[in-house]
Amino acid sequence: MAEKKLNGTVIVTYRCNARCSMCNRYKAPSKPEEEISVDTIKKLPKMYFTNITGGEPFIRTDLKEIVRELYKKSDRIVISTNGFFTDRIVDLCKEFPEVGIRISIEGLEKTNNEIRGLENGYQRGYGTLKKLVEMGMKDVGFGMTVQDRNAPDLVQLYQISNEMGMEFATASLHNSFYFVEAKNIIHDRPMVAENFEKLVNELLCSKSPKKWFRAYFNHGLINYIYGQKRLLPCDMSFDTFFIDPYGDVMPCNGTKDKEVMGNLNRQCWDELWNSTEAQNVRKKVRGCDRNCWMIGSVSPAMHKYIWKPAIWVMRHKLKSLFTKRPYSMYENKIVRDYRDGKVTKEELDKCSTCDMCAEANDGLSEDSKAQLLGRTGEEIVDADIVEQMKK
Numbered sequence: 522m523a524e525k526k527l528n529g530t531v532i533v534t535y536r537c538n539a540r541c542s543m544c545n546r547y548k549a550p551s552k553p554e555e556e557i558s559v560d561t562i563k564k565l566p567k568m569y570f571t572n573i574t575g576g577e578p579f580i581r582t583d584l585k586e587i588v589r590e591l592y593k594k595s596d597r598i599v600i601s602t603n604g605f606f607t608d609r610i611v612d613l614c615k616e617f618p619e620v621g622i623r624i625s626i627e628g629l630e631k632t633n634n635e636i637r638g639l640e641n642g643y644q645r646g647y648g649t650l651k652k653l654v655e656m657g658m659k660d661v662g663f664g665m666t667v668q669d670r671n672a673p674d675l676v677q678l679y680q681i682s683n684e685m686g687m688e689f690a691t692a693s694l695h696n697s698f699y700f701v702e703a704k705n706i707i708h709d710r711p712m713v714a715e716n717f718e719k720l721v722n723e724l725l726c727s728k729s730p731k732k733w734f735r736a737y738f739n740h741g742l743i744n745y746i747y748g749q750k751r752l753l754p755c756d757m758s759f760d761t762f763f764i765d766p767y768g769d770v771m772p773c774n775g776t777k778d779k780e781v782m783g784n785l786n787r788q789c790w791d792e793l794w795n796s797t798e799a800q801n802v803r804k805k806v807r808g809c810d811r812n813c814w815m816i817g818s819v820s821p822a823m824h825k826y827i828w829k830p831a832i833w834v835m836r837h838k839l840k841s842l843f844t845k846r847p848y849s850m851y852e853n854k855i856v857r858d859y860r861d862g863k864v865t866k867e868e869l870d871k872c873s874t875c876d877m878c879a880e881a882n883d884g885l886s887e888d889s890k891a892q893l894l895g896r897t898g899e900e901i902v903d904a905d906i907v908e909q910m911k912k
């Protein structure tokens with residue numbers, strides 16, 4: 522029997538040079554000496570898809586070695602980045618022209634720079650994307666975390682990505698140890714949903730089947746921001762995993778606190794994957810009520826339960842033959858209920874994972890935590906980058 526391939530996400534570092542308003546990871550960096558080594562990466566199983574992420578993955582100067590190793594075991598690799606280290610990205614893409622690159626752009630110039638807190642962030646991100654396209658890179662795209670501040674830019678950004686022939690990936694606000702955040706929440710749900718609705722209609726009216734399924738994903742984001750049950754089951758940790766910079770294998774990046782199935786620095790893959798700890802985490806996943814809607818957990822579910830998005834797509838494609846607006850956000854009962862005053866904003870807020878009183882866990886090791894005594898995460902990472910640049 523053919524070996525079953527998994528879907529994996531490798532968090533190569535928790536260091537980050539951005540200052541995003543919806544993520545505090547930059548305040549809680551990992552110590553470089555503790556970050557996942559190529560030897561540990563060698564122990565990962567075969568994967569049909571691998572996402573490399575951070576922090577900012579290109580802060581790691583040995584990222585090429587990691588990618589080289591991962592290509593021995595993965596059919597497809599996509600790296601998520603804030604696009605700041607243009608030269609490093611271009612250099613890596615020269616060696617691996619088949620790699621996918623997703624650069625997060627959080628809106629048009631002003632909005633992006635406000636949200637991301639990176640000087641010249643938009644120009645750098647956009648400039649990097651343009652360079653990659655000019656190099657002939659095929660799998661390049663934008664990633665946008667939609668929130669109150671940038672929702673009005675959503676369709677325009679999609680159109681820019683379209684003109685450049687790029688992929689356009691969306692997400693919305695989540696709370697978890699990974700984002701070191703517990704207070705993210707959408708305030709003006711109808712306004713944000715309206716912008717998603719426009720995007721869904723654009724995608725449905727396109728000629729690309731891939732975009733029709735993206736439309737379904739964005740329909741799911743409307744459902745998510747209204748705090749409703751996921752449209753598809755969450756099977757994280759069954760054939761999908763995340764591994765953090767310390768070698769800890771986890772089901773996903775959406776849990777409140779870090780959930781650990783085992784540690785790949787100390788264990789081999791089979792022992793870890795079949796351990797009692799892993800089984801216990803799978804039981805928790807089955808009972809998880811956080812209802813995340815992030816591409817990492819939704820994409821495998823869309824493949825596994827393909828009939829559900831497929832029926833939705835067929836229904837709306839049929840409608841698109843007769844109208845330019847085949848989708849309405851009011852197809853979602855909860856959106857109608859809120860409009861009709863049957864449910865209050867406070868009630869919807871309670872359905873979200875936002876907890877204004879909670880202190881976010883950061884999932885750092887004791888050693889990484891210790892480096893924060895007397896210095897901020899930003900100071901540590903800035904000094905780190907200055908050193909790297911000198912070399």
Ligand code: SF4
Nearest residue numbers: 537539541544546576
């Ligand atoms: S969202 Fe990404 S780029 Fe922004 S602070 Fe968090 S890890 Fe860094």
Ligand code: SF4
Nearest residue numbers: 755773775776809813
């Ligand atoms: S819903 Fe799925 S992805 Fe979200 S925290 Fe629960 S198990 Fe993780």
